[in-house]
Amino acid sequence: MAVKRSLRICEKGHKYYKSSECSSCPTCDKENKPKSGFLSKLSSPARNALVHEGIDTLQELSMYTEKEILKIHGIGPASLPIMRTSLEEEGLSFKE
Known part of the structure; x- marks a missing residue:
């Protein structure tokens, strides 16, 4: 069964796909590390x-x-x- 991933856009405008309810943007996470x-x-x-x-x-x-x-x-x-x-x-x- 394939996991449904949805396209999301963070407040900074980065686009990413997530399958969970987690709202963290991978690009922002890297920038803020x-x-x-x-x-x-x-x-x-x-x-x-x-x-x-x-x-x-x-x-x-x-x-x-x-x-x-x-x-x-x-x-x-x-x-x-x-x-x-x-x-x-x-x-x-x-x-x-």
Whole structure:
């Protein structure tokens, strides 16, 4: 069964196709990707999910447990090792 993909246009005028309800534009995601920091190491969905929750520093991330982070839509288990390593490099960790 073929997945139905619909043409969408973001507010900046980029055209893209999506099969899900996700409204993020791939072109805008690339343009907005940070050049450094832990957010630059994450996938677009995970990065967008954290920023949407107001988590954009390792200090803010360390105030959450791994379970709380995994409950955020857009964060998957593959993102946890990246976040854990980034926290450890700064002498931080997830909340117990």
